[in-house]
Amino acid sequence: MNLEIPKGLQNFVDGAYALAKTTFRPISRKYDELEHTYPKELDLFAAMLNGANDGSGGAMGGAKGDGKEKAERTGVRNGGNMSNVLNIQAMSYGDVGLLLAIPRQGLGNAAIAAVANEEQAKRFEKTWAAMAITEPGCGSDSAAIRTTAVKDGDDYILNGEKIFITSGERADSVVVWATLDKNIGRAAIKSFVVEKGTPGMELIRTERKLGIRASDTAAITFTDCRVPAKNLLGSPEINIEKGFAGVMETFDNTRPFVAAMALGCAEASLEKTRELLKEKIDLNYNTPINNVKAVEAELYRLEAEYEASRLLTIKAAWMADNRIPNTLEASVCKAKAARVAGQITLKCIELCSSLGYSEGELLEKWGRDSKILDIFEGTQQIQQLIIARRILGKSSKELK
Amino acid sequence: MSNTPLGNLFSALNNALDSKVAGAIGLRKFLVKATYTSAFNGVNVATKAAKIFTSPKKQKEAHRLASTAKSTLFDLNLTEDQQMIQDTIKDFVAQKITPVAEHCSEERKVSEDLVQAFGELGITYYSVPEAMGGMLNEKATVTQMIITETLAYGDVGVALALLTPIGALNALVAYGSPEQQEQYIPPFLEEGSHMVASIAVNESNPLFDPFQLETKAVSKGDSYVLNGVKTMIPLADQAEFFLVAANVDGKEPQVFIVEAKTKGLSIATDRAMGLNAAELGKITLKDVEVPASAVLLSGSTYSNFIDHIRLSWCALAVGASKAALDYVIDYANSREAFGEPISHRQAVAFMIANIKIEMEAMQVLTQRAVSRAEQGMDYSKEAYLASVLCSEKAMEIGTNSVQLLGGYGFCRDYPAERWYRDLRAVAISYNGMHL
Numbered sequence: 001m002n003l004e005i006p007k008g009l010q011n012f013v014d015g016a017y018a019l020a021k022t023t024f025r026p027i028s029r030k031y032d033e034l035e036h037t038y039p040k041e042l043d044l045f046a047a048m049l050n051g052a053n054d055g056s057g058g059a060m061g062g063a064k065g066d067g068k069e070k071a072e073r074t075g076v077r078n079g080g081n082m083s084n085v086l087n088i089q090a091m092s093y094g095d096v097g098l099l100l101a102i103p104r105q106g107l108g109n110a111a112i113a114a115v116a117n118e119e120q121a122k123r124f125e126k127t128w129a130a131m132a133i134t135e136p137g138c139g140s141d142s143a144a145i146r147t148t149a150v151k152d153g154d155d156y157i158l159n160g161e162k163i164f165i166t167s168g169e170r171a172d173s174v175v176v177w178a179t180l181d182k183n184i185g186r187a188a189i190k191s192f193v194v195e196k197g198t199p200g201m202e203l204i205r206t207e208r209k210l211g212i213r214a215s216d217t218a219a220i221t222f223t224d225c226r227v228p229a230k231n232l233l234g235s236p237e238i239n240i241e242k243g244f245a246g247v248m249e250t251f252d253n254t255r256p257f258v259a260a261m262a263l264g265c266a267e268a269s270l271e272k273t274r275e276l277l278k279e280k281i282d283l284n285y286n287t288p289i290n291n292v293k294a295v296e297a298e299l300y301r302l303e304a305e306y307e308a309s310r311l312l313t314i315k316a317a318w319m320a321d322n323r324i325p326n327t328l329e330a331s332v333c334k335a336k337a338a339r340v341a342g343q344i345t346l347k348c349i350e351l352c353s354s355l356g357y358s359e360g361e362l363l364e365k366w367g368r369d370s371k372i373l374d375i376f377e378g379t380q381q382i383q384q385l386i387i388a389r390r391i392l393g394k395s396s397k398e399l400k
Numbered sequence: 401m402s403n404t405p406l407g408n409l410f411s412a413l414n415n416a417l418d419s420k421v422a423g424a425i426g427l428r429k430f431l432v433k434a435t436y437t438s439a440f441n442g443v444n445v446a447t448k449a450a451k452i453f454t455s456p457k458k459q460k461e462a463h464r465l466a467s468t469a470k471s472t473l474f475d476l477n478l479t480e481d482q483q484m485i486q487d488t489i490k491d492f493v494a495q496k497i498t499p500v501a502e503h504c505s506e507e508r509k510v511s512e513d514l515v516q517a518f519g520e521l522g523i524t525y526y527s528v529p530e531a532m533g534g535m536l537n538e539k540a541t542v543t544q545m546i547i548t549e550t551l552a553y554g555d556v557g558v559a560l561a562l563l564t565p566i567g568a569l570n571a572l573v574a575y576g577s578p579e580q581q582e583q584y585i586p587p588f589l590e591e592g593s594h595m596v597a598s599i600a601v602n603e604s605n606p607l608f609d610p611f612q613l614e615t616k617a618v619s620k621g622d623s624y625v626l627n628g629v630k631t632m633i634p635l636a637d638q639a640e641f642f643l644v645a646a647n648v649d650g651k652e653p654q655v656f657i658v659e660a661k662t663k664g665l666s667i668a669t670d671r672a673m674g675l676n677a678a679e680l681g682k683i684t685l686k687d688v689e690v691p692a693s694a695v696l697l698s699g700s701t702y703s704n705f706i707d708h709i710r711l712s713w714c715a716l717a718v719g720a721s722k723a724a725l726d727y728v729i730d731y732a733n734s735r736e737a738f739g740e741p742i743s744h745r746q747a748v749a750f751m752i753a754n755i756k757i758e759m760e761a762m763q764v765l766t767q768r769a770v771s772r773a774e775q776g777m778d779y780s781k782e783a784y785l786a787s788v789l790c791s792e793k794a795m796e797i798g799t800n801s802v803q804l805l806g807g808y809g810f811c812r813d814y815p816a817e818r819w820y821r822d823l824r825a826v827a828i829s830y831n832g833m834h835l
Contacts, residue, residue: 002471003764003771004772082474285785308762308789311765311767312761332757384750388743394743
């Protein structure tokens with residue numbers, strides 16, 4: 001049993017930290033203030049990552065060490081998933097908003113990589129795709145979407161409104177979830193690649209947000225928007241048995257990535273707070289927690305929570321690398337890391353008093369950025385629901 | 401396989417066939433009962449193996465277990481041996497501990513039969529180096545964690561009672577001088593010996609800190625004189641000797657081997673909120689004189705000693721939390737209110753999901769610290785953080801398991817109230833256990 005990161009992989013990750021420090025941190029505040037302005041510095045990243053990623057669905061990933069290390073004797077793998085979570089954490093330690101804004105690294109490209117057929121994969125190879133699921137009337141309950149797709153000749157006609165689309169303004173195309181038949185529910189939900197400029201598709205606003213302001217979040221309407229049938233991802237058939245499961249699989253894979261983003265914010269806050277408090281604390285990791293200063297006790301607790309969240313996230317990635325089903329562990333790490341990141345970033349602001357609250361430091365920004373991580377790709381409550389259903393053996397009808 | 405503890409067992413079994421050789425060369429020998437697929441499984445392969453009890457020559461150097469080879473990859477898999485030990489103890493827990501846990505708590509002791517049955521598992525040998533008649537040729541800290549966690553799934557108090565002698569034994573292997581090892585380790589391996597010793601660090605003062613001890617050891621010529629009171633000691637009344645932590649002449653704390661019969665040492669029961677089965681006791685040391693050779697630790701290993709104790713309590717906490725989780729899952733699925741199982745309500749289901757999340761969190765932190773210790777890496781910080789998290793979350797889980805059972809949770813017919821009482825000790829106790 002060993003819970004340390006392999007040396008080779010750690011070297012790659014150290015590189016990602018260096019990159020995050022030298023490239024993200026210096027522009028972190030700038031694009032927090034210039035909300036809705038594309039950080040042009042990211043073009044460099046995009047070019048770099050496109051070379052490294054080859055559209056393999058290593059989307060969501062930051063700088064990518066391939067880290068495919070395998071033990072000869074035991075066959076244990078420390079592979080792409082582990083390397084992804086470590087690199088995502090490193091880049092989020094730099095700035096999670098900027099990470100989310102890097103072209104082609106979002107959920108849309110991940111969905112294409114996961115479900116596109118060969119012809120589509122080739123055709124959409126170069127596209128930067130955003131993901132559009134949420135609607136004004138439906139968030140967590142993605143089976144209830146109202147956007148419709150009606151077959152008409154060689155096209156589908158889309159009607160509806162999508163909100164909270166990360167990079168929806170900047171991306172070349174949007175992967176839109178729409179239903180072929182509202183009465184059938186989940187099985188009738190299909191995803192379509194809609195290219196920017198398609199008549200009937202209109203950007204209506206970008207949100208003004210609490211945090212991750214470097215990343216734009218768009219609302220788009222579709223009015224009799226005609227999309228070629230060949231842009232439907234996956235099978236056009238309505239399969240009651242399977243249907244939704246495939247769509248949801250994308251989320252299983254990305255939950256540890258969001259956990260890693262949360263860890264990056266938490267790590268940055270803890271590090272900065274320790275630095276600011278250096279003269280006022282003495283952490284010996286020995287004295288019982290009730291016998292130390294309140295601030296020291298708080299820092300010990302936060303670090304323990306952070307370390308536990310980090311290990312849970314790596315565990316989920318390790319399971320994926322070794323092809324052990326990890327739906328439960330993916331939700332456990334997402335739930336834990338995201339709530340802990342909120343707790344850590346906010347407590348750090350408090351511990352640093354006005355220094356923490358002031359824009360002079362990035363602590364207040366991390367406190368705002370981290371909140372979204374407990375909301376998107378499954379809120380805290382949705383993760384708990386998933387975990388509870390699994391361990392209690394309940395269906396979504398029984399445990400609502 | 402041949403270099404694994406299990407491999408050692410098999411070679412020991414082979415040697416047993418030729419035990420006459422050992423007799424012929426005049427070595428004192430005794431028989432080790434190694435029962436791995438044990439009687440309660442229906443298949444009894446208990447076999448007697450020849451073991452050397454005392455070396456003919458004086459032991460020159462202490463037998464220390466080497467660290468395991470550093471692993472190059474992140475890996476949560478158990479080894480074959482670890483898996484087998486876990487399975488064996490799981491069976492033992494299901495058949496021998498869970499059914500009697502409540503009884504042990506009420507009677508405030510573990511029955512001799514249970515102690516005997518546990519002894520037959522041969523777990524003791526997983527603490528002792530091969531050269532001293534045990535099974536190990538390298539550290540097995542992870543295995544110790546698995547043993548502790550799996551036993552605690554049955555009952556914390558019972559696990560503490562069964563593992564307290566092993567805790568003292570582990571400390572002797574880790575820190576003992578050649579003479580101390582020679583004198584104190586063999587009795588643990590004698591068949592049917594039920595050798596008991598207990599680690600005693602806690603004291604009866606609020607805000608107790610194991611690094612600021614009130615028990616004092618003052619050097620007096622070639623000996624030390626100890627004064628102080630040690631509390632919460634498992635099996636205090638049965639222990640042949642204690643490993644007593646004391647402040648030495650105002651320097652770093654030290655641990656002393658103090659035999660129970662030493663003049664000036666008195667033992668009293670010290671019943672507490674929980675851990676009933678472990679028969680907690682208190683010892684008072686009044687001008688207790690021990691020879692300088694009774695000092696256990698060499699160099700500055702006191703904080704390692706404390707870290708290993710902390711980690712053992714973390715392992716107990718994880719095991720009990722798993723048991724609590726499984727129990728509340730079953731309960732919430734079978735208990736009905738308003739026409740359906742209470743597990744259909746988010747207020748209940750989310751509490752259970754949180755027990756799962758926090759139990760997993762406790763487990764990975766403990767695993768990391770323990771695996772670092774086993775591989776000879778620095779683990780002090782990791783052990784401390786594991787202890788911080790386990791102390792808090794274990795208490796929360798104990799509390800919530802009572803709450804989930806409602807009124808039944810408050811009744812001693814149900815196990816939840818024991819978790820409520822027992823898990824409070826995780827944050828406090830520095831006694832008994834040592835991985």
